[in-house]
Amino acid sequence: MLLEADVHAYLFLSFSLLAVGVYGLLSRKSVIRMLFAVEMIINAANINFVIFSAQRNVDGEIFTFFTIGLAALEAAVGLAIVIVFYKRFGEVIPSKIRNLRW
């Protein structure tokens, strides 16, 4: 069993990972880097699942495997979208493509 203090430490870790991911998502220009940041956010959530499941049962850990699988799928689809994106606009910088508005 994890101690109370350890849980706090791990939660701090996952929060840091989330903060870094969000920062990366907002500050990077390239779509590929943004995808990396999304992976970090997903993994922050995974760490939370694992920590809390360690205190009770294995449900959270099982769930984490699904999340990892989903993250892999997301990366595959995301990269495919990036390729189409590149073919269409000739670059992968979303700030330069302003089609998503009125």
Place this chain on the structure above:
Amino acid sequence: MESIVYLTIGVFFVGSVLAFLIGHFIEKWASFWVAAVTGLVGFLLSCYIALNLHEHPIFHEFNWFSFGSFKVPLGIYVDNLAILMALIATGIGFLDIIFSRGYMENDESPQRYYFEKLFFIGSMVGLVFVSNLLGLYIFWEGVGLCSYLLIGYWYWKKSAAEAAFKAFVMTRFGDVFMLAGIIVAWVLLGTINFQELNALAIAGAFSVKLGLLISILLFIGAIGKSAQFPLFPWLLDAMEGPTTVSALIHAATMVNAGVYLVARLFPFFDYSHALIVVAFIGAISAFIAATGAMAHTEIKKILAFSTMEHLALMFVAIGVGSAIAGIFHLLNHAIFKALLFLAAGAVIHMTHEKDAFKLGGLIRYMPQTAILFLIGILALAGVPPFNGFFSKDWILAAVYSYGNPVIFWLTFIAAVLCIAYGFRLWFVVFTGEPSEKSKRAREAYPIMLIPLYVLAALTIIIPFFKEKIIHFIAGGAEVHEPFYVDLLVATLTVMAILFGIVFLVYYKRVISTAKFLAHPLGKAINDFLYNGWYVDAAIKWVSKHIFYGSIAKAVEWIDIYVVDGAVNGTAKLSLACWDRCRKIQTGDLIDYLTYFVAGAIVLALIILFV
């Protein structure tokens, strides 16, 4: 018995549709036979009801529809008054249908004519048979619609179309007030049934002021329908329609509806002190109409003025508390006015001339019509022993005993003037030098003369059955008929003097009217009377300057700046909001992500600290 009453109403509506369909698809003049049979069946059914109507009136009511606890009743109530009105409408309507075969011989679409005519009679029968104000209002509007259609029967004539429109709008103006009266009665008294309203009035269950309000509102509707001051100009313009239609409107149906309404609610009006208003309006209308008839030159318009005068006499009779006299006069008036209008129709049909002064000497060419017309005039003027004398004399006696000098003198002058304008018309049309148009005229067809003979016979027969008829109208109640020998002698003397003057002016032509008309004052008086005291012009002025110029303009301003302004303002406001809000939609994915993250953080903070 209820089913026979419903059948009587229904037979006219079925007959009207049948007449149109048969006339349209098979043979257009077959519609005449359908109409004649329908009219006869309707009349016989009314007779059957009248003969089987004993002490107890026929009453049947059902729920038309209901919203929750709010129920809308509809039904029939047939007593002696109602069945008398129905007999007038169906009987004279039937004779009118027969006469129309001759009068409308050159018509292109008799099926349309007979459809409208039967619908008209059916509406009138329904109007007198229904048991409450709502049903009355429905048929009231049906009568109004048919009058519009029939006055504008020759719709390709601009004057006819305009006259129809005028009649429709003017009667509708009164109807708006009537509808308001019905709603007030329904909301504040809780009933619209005639008998219940009268019972409430007799019991004194509501305040006199409320009763007065309802009575006046209903009476304005009656003014419009019965062409009383100030809503009468439509009646004169209505002469644009076929003369048979005028006969139907003036004698059998439409204009009687107003008198019927007041007579039906007589105890209600009595309790509400509204009868004095009825009497005054009647007296003023009678005076205007009688003087107007003295000055007018068209045959039909003179008769129209006289209709207005006689309706006014009925209102005066009811107003002074003698409703039986009013209804008796209604019966007599229906008969002699139908006779006069149909005889005038025969003259107009044979000469194609409406202006009396362009005719003359017709007695040589149309002797039978001339005699029948003369009988009508004698009855109209109230010469004994014709039927008009008995009811008119009774009305004058009732007004005399009522004791209001203004009402009495206006009514008296109007009543005695009948003989003057009646004989003026007859002398001008039937005596003197025949004009070119008169020379080409010939006697009316037998099918036109037969209804005239029936009506002429009735004007002479009615006085013999006077007691029985009055007893029937009163429904067994005691009738007090005032009688003043001095008044009778005075009336007959004045009538004789007036006849003498008219005889000298228009028959012997020893006194010329030309000098009177040449004088500017004489001409002004003549124009004043000819135009019905300029009431029409006054109504036009009021509508133009007050209703159109002020009220309509104000309403238009409110419509444009308040109603439309609210709608357009909402649009403008949302447009402005959109214009400002759209700026945050930059199209940059990073910006959207930033909003999303900022929102998530705010939500997290709210969950944590609130």
